[in-house]
Amino acid sequence: MIQSLLIANRGEIACRIMRTARRLGIRTVAVYSDADAKALHVREADEAVHIGPPPARESYLVGEKIIAAAKATGAEAIHPGYGFLSENAEFAQAVIDAGLVWVGPRPSSIVAMGLKDAAKERMIAAGVPVTPGYLGEDQDPDRLKAEADAIGYPVLIKAVAGGGGKGMRRVDAAADFADALLSCKREAASSFGDDRVLIEKYILSPRHIEVQVFGDTHGDVVHLFERDCSLQRRHQKVIEEAPAPGMDEATREAICAAAVRAAKAVDYVGAGTIEFIADASEGLRADRIWFMEMNTRLQVEHPVTEEITGQDLVEWQLRVASGEPLPKRQDELSIDGWAMEARLYAEDPTTGFLPSTGPLTRFSLDAFHSGARIDTGVIEGDEISPFYDPMIAKIIFHGQTRDEAAEGVADELLNLSVWPVRTNAAFLVKLLRDDAFLSGNVQTGYIGDNLERLTAIDPPNDGVLNSAAEALFPAEGTSVWMRRSGFRLNRAADTRLRLADESGALVEFEAGPGYDRVFTDVIGGVAIHPMQGKTYLFRRYEPRGSAGGAGASDGAILSPMPGRIIAVDVAAGDAVTKGQKLVTLEAMKMEHSLTAPFDGTVAELNAETGGQVSEGALLVRIDKAE
The missing domain is CATH 2.40.50.100 (RNA polymerase II/Efflux pump adaptor protein, barrel-sandwich hybrid domain)
Known part of the structure; x- marks a missing residue:
């Protein structure tokens, strides 16, 4: 077994890997940029090495610095996590050439699956069904448009070297193709250094189904069943679950067998995910599920697979990288219950999901000990940086039924308290309690089709307002007998209270009982109170201070x-x-x-x-x- 491990990543996934490494008695080494000098993954590691300025291209994406850090600290192996250099074949080869253990697939496998056009051709040869599309080398815009016209709209333009939802554009009409192509190529060049694209038929009733596969150096490959990642926004996953709702055993067997064939076709070693798109217009059927791509790394949503199988996939990665056989045979793996994961982001759904950065002055997720699993890379007092992905945490819940899993995640989010950073918690709660979602009848476009309803913010209820008033006016309270409000026996008491919300607008209400079960915090003169996943902010109302700036x-x-x-x-x-x-x-x-x-x-x-x-x-x- 590996004895020392450098984690070439940051945030939540670095902390997650360290958790397993500590349990196995493996010494851990972190790397960090200037922006992450005080980050949680740095504090939790046994040793940490500074690798450069905040921009990733000058730190986390510089392979030479990471390899040098491993050598300087005596680390035997490098785990790339996800994102950054995790699917970079040149970096993987450089790690191996440096005499270090690469905790990931062979570089040749990364190359084979990294380019979507070549990967699809390989899958066709292996008998894996693929979606109709254009995979050619000719990147002339006129040729690409002609191919899209021939396939028939809608089509999807995808970066050949893409991933993570970047470099993808849906085009519904021929007139929109040129602008979408230009935007897609620009984003692909910026994100991946490669602006080549392929064209796919866009499935009108799509479900995103993926299968976790694992291979070892002894030639064995198994699957750990499927996940459903259909709830997406701009092609980025929002809520993931395992198993997939509506998946019958025959279809499961077919899709998982196809995933194993795909992994064997590239001599795969380690953790990987085969992603499929399903036409769910008639439910999940084996003849309507097609290969999309392979992610040659650990996925963000791997915890739901861990929860239903009882396996630690990071431990599997470390054991396989150490030359050990797979910990379990296929017949030793089974599904137990249901698991769901929600991605909590520092972003504001009411402003088009713009990222929100700054200090986490208040960050409380486990106030009621719901039993959820929390994977995070920050704690209260840390900061959300503008330089990296704004994910705060992953909230995972395992239950015996799908409804139980969904409610478990929602319960944890309901009383989330975060300030001053905004989050998507209220949006997630609405999704988790949405009737269509709970029925299992959602497709990849569901969020976009229902965005206005799902991002609407409920007004604070009387309990929230009274709790905020009690916190901000502790001397008077909300009792008319304690407030200095000009009380007289021969007239009605003035029981109106005046607060200002976060925009400075007046909130006037009738004081009375009804305090919420969550106590309102007061930080810097601001009362913060969670309700349905939304953190409401209130101050004492000051008429002169309510005017906003330019907008x-x-x-x-x-x-x-x-x-x-x-x-x-x-x-x-x-x-x-x-x-x-x-x-x-x-x-x-x-x-x-x-x-x-x-x-x-x-x-x-x-x-x-x-x-x-x-x-x-x-x-x-x-x-x-x-």
Whole structure:
């Protein structure tokens, strides 16, 4: 067994790997950028090595620095986690050439499955069904459009070297193809250094089903059953579960057997995931499920597989990398109950899911000890950095039924308390309690089709308001007998209370009983109270302090977060119409388009392509048309 391990990653997955390594008695080494100097994964490691500035391209993506850190600390092996260099064949080979153990598949397997077009051709040869599409080398835009026209719309443009939802665009009509292709190629070049794409038929009733596979160096490959990852937003998974709802044994056997054939076709070693797309218009059927791609690494959603099989997949990775055979044979693996995982992100669904960065002054997830598994890379007092993925934690629950698993995750999220960072917790709760989701009748486009309803925020109830008032007015309380409100025997008591919400707007309500079961915290003069996954903020109402600053309503287009300008679509003096794209900002691995709030003229332009901007910076000012 490996005795010392460097983890070439950060955050939640680095902490997750360390947890298993500690249990096995393996010494751990962390690497960190300037932005992560005080991060949880650094504090939990036995040793930590600084590898560069905050941008990933200067730290976590520099293989030479990571290998040097392993040698300097005497680490025997490198575990890449997911993301960053986890599917980089050149890095994997460099690790092996340096005399270190690579905890992952052979570089040749990564190459074989890393390029989606070549991978599909290999799968066809192995008898694995694939979706109709164009995989050719000719990348001329006219040829790509002609192929899309021939396949028939809608189609999906996908980066050949893509993954993680990046470099993907759905196109519903021929007229939209050119713009979508340009945007997809730009994102692919930025994210993967390769702008080549392939074209696939877009399945209109799609379910995203994936199978966990595992191979060892002795030629054995097994599967650990399937997961359903159909709840997605912009091709990124939101809630995952295992097993897949509506999967019968015959279909399960067929899809899992196909996944094992796919892994054997590339002589696969270690943890991997075969991703399939299913046409669920008539339920899950073996003849309507097609191979999409293979992820040659551990997945973000691997905990749901661990929960239903009782296996530690990181331990499997370490044992296989040490040359041991697979810990279990196929006939020793079975499904027990149901597991569900929700990804808690530092993002605000009410503003188009813009990432939210800053300190986690308040972060409490386990107030009621729901029994959920929490995989996280931060604790209260840490900070959400603008440089990396904004995932705060994964909340996983294992139950005997699907409904029990969903309710277990929802219960943990209901009383989440986070401040001042915004989260998607309330959005997740709505999903987990949604009738269509609970029936198992959801497809990959479900969130997009129901976005307005799912992102609507419920107003604070009387219990929340009274609890906030009690916290902010402790001397008076909410009792009319204790408040100094001009009480007189010959007139009705004034029982109205005045608070200000986080925007500074007046919230006036009738004081009375009904305190919520969660006590309201007061931090820096602000009362914070969780309700249905949303953290509500209140202050004492001050009329003069309620005025907001400049915003879109007066034509000022401000940067919603730190980032880099990747496109400027207007010039000073241009006439613009409401909704017209003005500037595209790249931040936290995503593109964000900023648009005109009304018809008018570009009166001021402070954005340049390639420029870095800070949160709140004035990028464009629009003068409203008369």
